[in-house]
Amino acid sequence: MGKENLLHLLEAEAGEYVSGEEISRKLNVSRTAVWKQVRKLEAEGYHIEAVPRLGYRLQGKPSRLSVHELLPKLNTKRFGRQLHLLDVVPSTQDEMRRLAEQGAPEGTLVIAEQQTNGRGRMGRSWVSPAGKGIWMSLLLRPPVPLPLTPQLTLLAAVALSRAIIREVPVTIGIKWPNDLLVNGKKISGILLESAAEDERLRYVVVGMGISVNLDAEDYPEDLLTKAVSLKMASGNALNRSDLIASILEEFERLYELYLEQGFAPIRSLWEAHSVTLNKETTLHTPQGPILGVPRGLDDMGGLKVELADGSSRTIYSAEVGDRVVGS
Amino acid sequence: MGKENLLHLLEAEAGEYVSGEEISRKLNVSRTAVWKQVRKLEAEGYHIEAVPRLGYRLQGKPSRLSVHELLPKLNTKRFGRQLHLLDVVPSTQDEMRRLAEQGAPEGTLVIAEQQTNGRGRMGRSWVSPAGKGIWMSLLLRPPVPLPLTPQLTLLAAVALSRAIIREVPVTIGIKWPNDLLVNGKKISGILLESAAEDERLRYVVVGMGISVNLDAEDYPEDLLTKAVSLKMASGNALNRSDLIASILEEFERLYELYLEQGFAPIRSLWEAHSVTLNKETTLHTPQGPILGVPRGLDDMGGLKVELADGSSRTIYSAEVGDRVVGS
Structure with missing residues (x-):
């Protein structure tokens, strides 16, 4: 049967x-x-x-995304114009890396209704049930040198924040570098996978997972104190196509601004949305924990942290505050 | 037949x-x-x-590398201990990336007698005939954040230089970032391919191509003004196994020094070997040519260039001087 x-x-x-x-x-x-x-x-x-x-x-019945519904809503030149809408994949990131190696153009988008092996930062699994979230990967081929990749991580967080608050009446805070929080709970995850030859970026795959219409029963219980969906936060279900279209529009606009004017405008936007700055916090770096007060971003996209002795240190890799597990 | x-x-x-x-x-x-x-x-x-x-x-008959000859010469803890000695591959880089994705450990080495699709910087093809050169890829899994990858590019150039001058009576000059020159002609190419998730390096594949025992007739004629082999430069053929063992030893030693003490000692060594510093030159960046005098490396591994107006600028991606084609 x-x-x-x-x-x-x-x-x-x-x-x-x-x-x-x-x-x-x-x-x-x-x-x-x-x-x-x-x-x-x-x-x-x-x-x-x-x-x-x-x-x-x-x-x-599950809400289903359709190319016919999505394409007319796109207000972009390139982002999302090459669209792969899939039913079930292990991970949209793996699928996009495969396409990238085959020469897919910048702006190519892979969306999946469901991921069976969705990944977050640090190889953590990511809750991605069918029809209720946005699980997608966007391909960039930025003409910037490798050391500037962290700027793109920050840009992605700003683009996603701006798109969400355009569509939903919530307040978003960005936790360094790219977690989006609503009332302190995580609403989305961003993962940039980059491939480079020497100092030249070959491509960057921007993975975005957004908990749109998930209900409380979709989460493992221990995650409910740390994660939330836009539906749970706002009380209303959202049209996912509208949000995807907004994300692509904001992302393309900020990306073009970045390529024209550099990191300065992105930095200002990120700092304005941040919930990490000017509060004492512990930064878990690969070399151990650091206690300090993050004061802002440096030119490269690193986090400038003021230490107890008044000295300053720039951090490129760390987790801020509590370690979030499983999301 | x-x-x-x-x-x-x-x-x-x-x-x-x-x-x-x-x-x-x-x-x-x-x-x-x-x-x-x-x-x-x-x-x-x-x-x-x-x-x-x-x-x-x-x-x-072609000189052939053998695991039995090479392994006893290795004076390393990890580098080269996982050894894949292949006859013909399209590219040792592609082979190593495949192994890296499968979880190969740091120090894994792929050597090929011949590459049919060897690649240099900027996707240029690389002359790699059978039995006459060293075409190999080394796997690193460095616990350093992504923006510091250029430091590894410079480290590789220093390691290779030191190994070569230990084995051959030639003088090596490093052209920024990682071309090794003998009398102004290119003797080797280094290509680092890196894969990262956000600011965390997943792995770096260090591709090294060294023109060891090539003869003039192995090169296309237009390359002879720009490239040379160690045999042509020194007058003597070299035992390739000896050179491979020296490279792995120098590389492992410098890599451990780098992980312990950071970039400062690597920077000093690089600057001492450089032929790029303190000479007016044109830097071809993705944003156009810049005329200036490179003065040294900065903390991140960028090239500090003094411009005509006395101001200073740090370059992360550029080609120095004449564009070398085909090698």
Whole structure:
């Protein structure tokens, strides 16, 4: 039995209960097989209610992104114009790196409805269920030298923040370098993977994971104190296509500004959105923890930290404050 | 006809001429097929003389690296201890990137007798005939943030210089960032390919191509004014295993020094070997040419250049002086 047959049967009953026995008879399969297919459909974002003695009832279908809906909303020259909209992939990052090695142009976008092996910073797994978030990777081929890559990490955080607050009435704070927080809880993750030859960047893959319409039950319990979705934060579900279009527009605009005018305007925007500056915090660097007060960004994109003795130090790699696990 | 049969036949005659007609008869193939196989053997480093009316004569066999010869010479803890000695590959860099993605440990080395698609800086092809050079890639997994990668480029140049002058009585000058010159001609190329997630380096593949025992006829004519081999420069052929062992030893030693003490000692060594400093030169940057006098390296590994108006500028990506084509 394919899960499609089960889906047709439930859809035909238009929201009424169908008993497991009836399904089992009509599709000529065991009750256990029916249950397994129900689980598969749920993993794909269908919402199926199971009530003892009554049976199964289709309550909701996954929201699906479509190229036909998305493309007319794009207000960009290049970003998202080469669009790969996929159903399920292990990770949009891996898919994009493959395309990048094959010569895909700047602005190419890979979106997946679902990731089975989504990755966050430090190889952490990332909760990315079907139909409820935006899991996508954008390809850049920036004509800037390798040491300036951290500037692009910061640029991505600013672009995402600006797009979100355009679409949703929430306040976003950027935690250095690129975590976006709403009321102190993480709403999105950004991961830049770069490939370089000597000091020349070959490409940068900007991975963005945004918890849009996830509900509390989509998160492991221990994550609920640290993570939140835009729907949970604002009380309303969002149209994901609108948000994707806004992200691409903000990102392209800031990227062009950066290529024209350099890092200065990006730095100002980042500093204005930051929740990391001017508060004493612990920075967990690969060389150990540092206690200090982050004061701003330097020209390269490093974080200038004022230490207890009044001296200043620039940090390029660290985690700020509590270590966030699993998101 | 396999080229092996032809080789056995020529070897059996121990340096005497064998006529094409005789080969053709004994191996039961056309004269044209014989000629094609001769060409293939030559591409692998065999030296076969062809004289009209006399025939073919085997004059030299390719020098071959062997793990049994190389391993006892290694004086390293990790560098080269995981050794992949290959016959022909498109590029040792691509091979190593594949191994790196599979989790190969730091110090893993890929050496190829011959590359069919060797690459230098800027995607230029690299002359890498069989048995006459050292074409290899070394894997690093440095615990340093991405913006410091240029320091590793400079470290590689110093390590290679020191190893070469230990083995060969020549004077090496480093042209920024990592070209090694003997009497102004290029003797080796270094290419670092790095992969990063945000500011964390996942790995760096250090590609090294050294023209060891190439003869003038191995180079395209237009390259002879710009490139030279160690054999041509010193008058003597070198044992390639000795040089590989020296390179790995110097590289590991400098790398450990760098991880312990930072960039300062590497910078001093680089500046001492440099032929770029304190001479007016043109720097071809992605944003256009800059005329100035390079004065030294900054803390990050950038090149500090004094401009005509007395101001100073740090360059991370440029080609110094004449653009070298094809090597």
